[in-house]
Structure formats: C-alpha cells, structure tokens
Amino acid sequence: MIASAFQRAKALPLSGKVGLALVIFWLAVALFGPMFAPYPVGAFVAYDVFDGQSAKHWLGSDYLGRDVLSRLLSGARYTVGLAAAAALLASSTGTALALTAAVGGTKVDEPLSRFMDMLISIPSKIFSLVLVAAFGSSLGLLLLIAAFTYVPGNYRIARALAVNLAQMDYVQVARARGEGRFHIAIAEILPNMIHPLLADFGLRFVFIVLLLSGLSFLGLGVQPPDADLGSLVRENISGLGEGALAILAPAVAIATLTVGVNLLIDAIGFSGKGKGR
C-alpha cells in the first residue's frame, strides 16, 4: 500500500511533486506545528510591534507584539483542519446524493437535482455572512457553512459522472443480474469515478480555504485570540505599508497551500486520465 503510493508519487510530473511536497508540508504543519510553537498563541512576547526577523522571533512580531511564527503554526491548523473537514463533508454528502440520484431513476433524480440547482443560486459569501450574523461565529458553524455551500457543486459533478457510468454495459449487466441499487452504486459506479472526484475534492478544499480566509478577513471567521491564516492577514493589515513579515507570512502561507493542492490535483487528474479511462 505504502510502496504503491510511493511508486505513484515517483510517477508524478515535476509540478505534481512540488504540489505533493507543499501539501505534505502543510499537513505536517497542521498536525504537529503547534507542538513546536516557541510561544503561546495569545502571549505578548515582543517589545516592538511589526518587528522584523530575529533569532527570538523567526518571523517577527505582529501588531500587538505577539510571535508571528507561533500564531502561523496554530492558524495553519485551523485553516487546513477546517477546510479539510468541510471539503470531506461536502464531497461525501454531494457524492452520496449524486449516487442516489443516478441509481434512483427520474423520480429521485429530478427533485434532487432541481433542489441542488436552487441551492447553487444562493451566493456563498452572502449566505455565510447572514448565518454568521444570525448565530454568531463558531467553529462548528463555519464548518457547516463551508460544507453546505459546496455540496451542490460536488453533487453536480458527481451526478454527471455517475449518470454516465450508470449507462455503461457493466452496470446494465449488474442490473440484469438482479443486483440491488446499493451494490450498483457502491461497487460498480463509485470506483470508476474516484479519480475525478479526488480532483474535485482538491478544488473544493481550495475554495473552502479561500472562503474561510475571506470570512476571517471580514472578521467573521475564527475569533480572537485564536486565528486562522485569513484572520492573521486581516489583523496585521496595518503593517502592509511597512511590508511587515507579520502580514506577508500568512499571505504566503495561504498562497502556497492553495497552489500546492492545485498542482497536486492537476497532476493526479492527468495521470488518472492517462490510465486509459
């Protein structure tokens, strides 16, 4: 299993390897980063605000004199963790509904698809703003908002794939064998749509990172003293004129994370197609 994963990684084009490295790096940061944080997240440790790089503070200090590296390490955990969980939730819900629609026939497919069309017409940012304004910001709510916003998109892609696959001869054979819908969806259809779905998962992940960062930037995301990457950018916005590390570091972090995921899914999608699908 690990050996085959390693084989696959070796077969990736250069851009894919770069993407994979970036993704692994950020996953590692999210998982273990806070353990290596030199200072507590909310502690005021520097005498200067927007301090430059130094041996004590590798990435300088922020607008209140807190250690940027420590805050970045904990912020990455929020961003990566929330986005991954929300993307997983959105993708699995969307795909499950899509499979239901594909094997359920017109009577299931039509209402479900029209309902999703309705959801897709709601602007995601406004929707999240309204919900956060109504219920107040919490991690659970952010997760649900992000997941809910991206279910219809995933549903559409997964349904298009599944409906096509449901017409394949091997699915017809399974139906003529008397197989139940559940078996057809899980054993016959799902394995053949995994590759494009993985690519879609990566895309959703990136969208969610950007959505959460955007919300945080507006002050509606993760609340202080905790901060995700987006709120780190926002709270240090006054340092922009000075070109402070405190604002550059989280901005670069968001960029490398999203670009890395994109590079990786592009490469995976490509090799998936190359396998004669």
Next chain:
Amino acid sequence: MSEAPHVEVKGLTVTARNAAGEMFPIVSDIDFALRRGEVLALIGESGSGKTTIALTLLGHARPGATISGGSIRVGDAELTKLDRSALAQLRGNRIAYIAQSAASAFNPSRTIMDQVIEPALIHDLMPRAQAEAKAVELFRALALPFPDTIGVRYPHQLSGGQLQRLMAAMALITDPELVILDEPTTALDVTTQIEVLRAFKAVVLERGATAIYVSHDLAVVAQMADQIVVLSQGRIREAGAAAQILHAPADDYTRTLMAAAHPAIRPAPEKIALPAAPLLEIRGLTAGYGKIGKDGRPRIPVLRDINLTIERGATLGVIGESGSGKSTIARVIAGLLPPASGQVLLDGEVLPPGLQGRSRDQFRRVQLVFQNADTALNPAHSVGRILARPLAFYHDLKGNAARMRVLELLDLIRLPATLIDRPIGGLSGGQKQRINLARALAADPQLILCDEVTSALDTVVGAAILELMAELRRELGIATMFISHDISTVRAICDDILVLYSGTMVETGPRAAFGVAPFHPYTDLLIGSVPEMRAGWLEESHAGAAPPPIGGTGDHPDLCRFLPRCAARVDGLCNTTPPPRRPLAKGSQILCHHGDESLIPS
C-alpha cells in the same frame, strides 16, 4: 512491366516508445510496390500494423511513433525526405485518405458540400464553383441519392453508408494519384457494404488512381485488390497477386485467416427428450421507447409482434442489421426494458416484465453477455472479483470455495489461473470476451443471451470464441440466443434462425431452411450481400438492385417495413395491405405477400 512502379515502399520500419521508454518496432522490413492504377490490399488482424503502414504513405506516423528507416516513394516524391510543408502540399491533394468511421470524420457543424470541396480549396486547385460542379459529378458517380442537393445537408442527416461515400468524394475531388482506404466498410452493415464497395470500385477504376486498401476481411479484399499483402505483428507474412493469395495461400497464417473467415458448420447436438414447455417462449411481444399510446404501441416502437421459442439446450440465431431491434430482444428478456405488450415465459412461467418482481433464481437462469467486453467488464475490478460476484450473489459461495470455482471457470474458458488477480485493463480483447462469457457461466444459467459477442473481435479470435461456445454448449447443455449481424456465423452455429427487419420478424425457421431458396426478399438481400472470397463476385451479385417503382404508400402501421427497399414489391398490394405470415415449403415462415411460387428462386 517496363514502367517503374508508381508507389514503392522499401525496408520500411516504424518504431515507437513503450511505457518503459524503450524503442521497439511496430512494423519492420515492409517492402511492396504497385504500378499506376493498381489496388493493393493490406490485410491483417488488429495490431498487425496495417493502419500504421497506410499512414506512412501520407508521410505520417501517429504521435509517439516515428518512421525510422526505409524509403517510401510515391511518383517522384520520396516521402521520408520531405519536410512538413512539402508533406502538407501532398496530403489531401496528390495522396488522399479515407478513414474507417466517416461518421466521426465529418464536422457536424458544416454542410457536406463545404467539407467535400475543402481539399480543392485549401490547395488552390480550382475556383469554388468549379469544385462544386465537380463534387456533384462525383456524388453522381458514387450513386448517392439527390446528387444535386445532397451537398447542402449536414452530416447527421445522412446514413453511415452515404457518409462513407461522401468521404470518398472528398478524397477524390483533387484527382489524387494515390488513394488510401482504411477499413472503409468495416463499420457498415453487409447490405450497405455492398453498395459502398460497388461505388468505390467504379470510381477508383474510372479515375485510374492507385489505391491501397486496408482491411481485415479477405472476402472484401477479394473484390477490390490486384495485389494482397498479409501482415501479422508488423511483418509481412505473405505478399503476391490477389488470385494466388486467395486460391493458393503459401503461408500458414494466411490459411488460418481464410479458415476463420468460413466458420465450419457444426452439427446440431442430439435433441433431448423435450418436456412440455420450451425453456423460453415469447408471445406477441411489442416493445420500444417513450410513452405507450392508446393502441398499446410505444411512441418509438422497436419491436413489433415478436413470437419465438427456445428449447432446452438449443441455439436460436437472431439476425438483422443495426437498428433492427435485435439487441432490444435481449434487453427485454433480461428485464432491462419492460415490454409494451406481450409476455416472456421462462419454463412455462410468465416472467415479470421489468427487473422488479423477478426472483433471484429467475435472474440466475437468464444471463446476458454484451457485445463489447471493454465496456461490459468493470475496469475498476479484477478478474477474480468479476467472476466471484455472481458466485456470491446466486450461490452464496464465498472465500476459498469461491476462489476454487473461479479457477475452475478460468480453466473452462481456457485462460491461465494466473489471470485471477489481474485488473481488466491488462487483458486482450479476446481474453476479455472470455471473461465476459465466464461471468455468465458462473451463474449456472439455463439461457445465455449473446449480443454480437464476436463482432468486436478479430476473425481468428472470434472463431476461437465460437468454438469455445459450441463446446460449452455440448458440455453444459445451456440454451443460447445468439444475436448477430453476420448470417454466415449464425448459419454455422444455430439450430433455428430468426431474421429481424426494423423490429418485425420477416423470416423464421430451422437452420436447414436458410440454406435453400426461396427466401424472404430481405433474407435474400442479406445472404446475397455477404462477400464471397473470389474476384468478380461484386460484379455478378444482384443484391442491392434498385426496387421496382410503386405508388404512394398508405399509412397503415402494419405495412411491410421492408417495402422501401424490397426488390420484389408489388404496387397496389404491398403498399396498401399489411403482409400475412405464411409458411414456405422448405420449413420456414415469412412475413410477405409472396409465397413459394412467386418468390425469386435465387
């Protein structure tokens, strides 16, 4: 003979890079030469390199492949030495290419005329008006309907056979000196193939073009070629004059090809004492797509009034051209398409019309084998998983017992046991079709519905599959419904035959009745359209002759469906009154106004 050959290929080698990055030859040491106006046929199975060679005559190698050695001379041009722009000057101008699938070679968004005259305009050979006049002349020469106005139509408004001829017009508009025809009739029905072949032959002869004809079908090649080159795995096995190759093949491989083209007639096994009810019986079946109207017919009817029976262990052949509804019969029996009216009885019991309500045992007894094993086997599963599923589903076989049975099945279909853990993607077409068959056998069925199981395979591989099926039938006594467009295959292996035209049964009867005239006019056309492996057959064959003129047809829904193409139609009878079903003395039943006396004794 003193004249230098027009096209000469010497020591041609084309190489490609494999997955591991090594160069390996696809074709090697190809030599042939042909004089102006001659037709050379390249013949071989898929993967033999015949298309690769044909493309090199355009100076082209497919992506990943390169022409790495030898010389290709056409007239005074040495193609291997020309650069890109010089080749572009030749292509579509002095050398023209006609591809296998015309349907996908035409741009659906432009009119036929625009596309047909495009080569002439690109190469600045003549003004538009002159090119259009010439195109119309070619349409007429190729026996296309409405030659003056067909040019304003779009590709989707024309049939496959017409598009194939239009592609020939596109190729010939520049008066090329060399025409390359790459399997131009393979995708067509036999009855269309004969028309297209006639048109091609007439046009190629008339224009004196040199032609290279790529095909896997020796009988088709026999009609066209002066010389034949037999290829196998990228090498020439045998080359020579057409008559010599066809009548006195020197190479073993050529003989295998010849043998595979003529399936041996298999004797029907001894009939077992029959129980009261036949295994499968279909009564008054009508099926189709769309809403079912007040008269009990669906909006788009595919099958009308089908009645048939299959005895235990017997084989019923269903023949028809594409669109005749032959696959739909299998889909209805399997329950994938509920019929609009009529009944399907298995062992005397009425089967529920759709999938719902059928018991697992009813599912088990009828198994469906699809034509295309590439799409009928789930690419995400391994061989073992595909074969184990019916075992677990029908027989509750799991774990080691299931694995033992899978190995037995692999042995039954003559595949090595080591394939068990292979993914489907790694198998050849013939191996996949065997797995496809084995999956049906795993259910331990009483009836297998085989839908064109050999059509997608090479002749030799297809013959092996038929051999295997006959053997399985002898050993296991499974009844088969064998759906095919190929009447010679069906005549060779089936006990009873049903000819389907546009969803109606036009002739049914025991196999013996299909060996002697008279036939229903459509059966006659089908049998007459199968090319024979001798030169001159095309000229002698009367199949596909123009039907006699008739007056307007009434709008009765049960009028003869074959009327527009029938050579024996009678004005005032066939176009006003639905045909009766009547028996012939030879033992078959036909749906026709004609009887024994009035049918053409061909």
